[in-house]
Amino acid sequence: MNTSDLSPEDIPEEDRRAALMMRNHLPQFIASNPFTRYGAFGVGIGLPTRGGKYEPRLTLRIYVACKIKTDQLPHERRIPKTVQIPDGQGGKIDFPTDVVVAAPPQALMEDPEDRLRPVPGGTSISVPGSGFNGTLGAWVLDTTDDTVVALSNRHVLGGTLGAAVVQPGTQDGGNPAEDRIGFVKRVVPINPAPPNPTPADCDYVDAGIVGADDPDLILLTVLGLGPAIYDTGNAGWLTPVWKSGQTTGVTSGRVIDTDAAFSFPLLLSPGGNTTTILICDNYYFEPAPGTPLPGVVSSGDSGSVLFIEEEDVTLPRATGLVWAQADNWGIACKINRVFEALDLDVLCSSGYPSYLDGLANDVSEPAGPRFTLSERARASAGMVTSGLARSVDKRLRGSTAGAKLSDLVRDFRHPILQGLIGQCDLRRAATRALLPLLGGARTSDDVFGHVMTDEDTTNIARLLDVLDREGHGDLARRLSTIPIAGKEAIGKSVGTLLGIECNAH
Structure with missing residues (x-):
């Protein structure tokens, strides 16, 4: 069928x-x-x-x-x-x-996976002592404090905030002493349903997030699928989808039901501790033809991110979070509901602008951008310059040279963000080059009114060298064509160089 x-x-x-x-x-x-x-x-x-x-x-x-x-x-x-x-x-x-x-849903648990550092999506994780293994789905943005966090299921992570998370999971040999990668940061409560549930008793997601112990652990990809999560989308009937889980790897299928609601007992802990829940507005998807058993998902794939399968797409769109199977079928809650329930966003929607806003607030330590370090994180709303980066980008789009720079950032947003998180030399070089332009700025006029110095162009030249050395030659070559990158920029304002009028000169 x-x-x-x-x-x-x-x-x-x-x-x-x-x-x-x-x-x-x-x-x-x-x-x-x-x-x-x-x-x-x-x-x-x-x-x-x-x-x-x-x-x-x-x-x-x-x-x-x-x-x-x-x-x-x-x-x-x-x-x-x-x-x-x-x-x-x-x-x-x-x-x-x-x-x-069909078979009633069963939450997906347990199966082997290797230890990987840094940690991509699609890998085995667990909370020691839970008896469960699941999948780290992907890295996303926690908008409450602008930190990069890992997404999985609540039934994988449990309900104890601060509990250690290991990769690989304990069922695959992971142990807290050597394999800890982070901690349970936040979960969406699962509410028991009464014997005769109504829509008021609906849960919509089985989800939680993991805070990373160290930014060097973060790899912004999903095994076998590529960079994630930089975009989201809604799946419709017959939409092709795929996921990468620690048990079945990369598998594909099609959405058959876009509005599924299920009432069933959910196992929450070892030893048969269950609660009946009513979970609503989920995707129900079948395996692609020829998918071998155990099917499109299997035990241990809980927490996998479901993506829309599209041709010639560099950054796949996430659409769901897998949490259960029914025979060889899969069930996923909708990613927009997950993001809403946990205050999450796609990586570059908040992450890169938050790094730039942090520089304007003189958060300039070379240890790493503020949105990757939980101990230094602050809510964006509390920052004096929250939203400055987006204001700058909006004005960049109004000129030819500015649009060229804005497009460059969009085209290379995955390697830029991954480099800021995981490559210390690139992070230091980027901070050194950008801090003089952004440090202390309170408005976009402050940024575009900055007059370029010899030190500025030297720092940009160093950044180009680091980009090339770290394997980002295409990005370095395109950046070198932007007017602010050459010695001829010395003595001119950023606005003048990019063709953007501003009041600060």
Whole structure:
């Protein structure tokens, strides 16, 4: 059973419109308690199957562990062929149902992975004593203090803040004395659901973050997939997706259900400590054709980041956080809900500007940019110049030379950010070159009004040398073409060199 012969364009537009109405009605349907009434463990909106193949239309999928013949069920427990929902114009429409036989979700635990330093996404982690192994999904930005943190599941990290996190996980030989990489920084609470749950009892994510002990441990990539997480996106029906987990590695599949809600017992700790939860608005995705067993996800892949699979994309878009499997299928909470619940952002949306804002606030120690060191981190909102870097970038876009510099930073945002975090020589050279332009600046006029000196151009030349030596030759060559990089810039303001008018001269 697969979707290889279908594409999103095959789904009729009228089905899409009806499905959006069903999405609005889904909370009311959950409130009618289909879990008790029909013996279901989940509901969602996705493609139906007939004869082992998907049909290019949309239905209300009702997930059950097994089917019982209709004549053997009391009338009130029979799943209707359609449900009536408001059409948004005062009338009603019939939305079809599809009974899906599947295994109930199981949180993903345990499997081997090697010790890796620095630590990329897709690797084995655990909290010693938990009995669980999971996956470090990827590194992201914690916007509460502008630090780079690792993303995983709450059921992998547990609920004890400050607990040690090791890589590899203890089930793979990791131990706190030698393999600690950080600490449990924050988790989203998982709330037990009552016997008859309603939408008010919904959890939406199983997620938590790890603070790094040392910036040198951070590698802003995901094994087998490339740089992450620099962008996010929403997946739709039949959207191709892939993930990198510590058990099954890189696997791919397609989203079948974009609105799945499940009621089931979740194992929270060794020894059978479970709680029944209702988790809503999740992705349910199938393995790509030919995926060998155990499937698209398996035990130990919890915490993997689900990405949209796209051709010719350097920075893949994250769309979900994997936390469970059902047979050889995968279940992921939506990344936008994870980011909202944990106050997270993509790496360059906040990280690089925070480094520049930190320089303006004279946070100039060469040990590392402030957003990678938790002991030096401060909330961006408390900084005098919070938002200065974004203001500078906005004005750069208004001139040809300025736009060229802004585009350069965007094109090379992954190696720039990784270099600032993990390459001491590059970090020192960048700080030395940028601090005179930004140190003490309170407005973008202060930056563009800075008059270039011989020392400034010398520092920029040193930065170009370090970039080239550290394997960033393409970035160095493009940077050398920016007007502020040559000796001819001496005695001129940054604004004049970049063609940007300002009041400070």
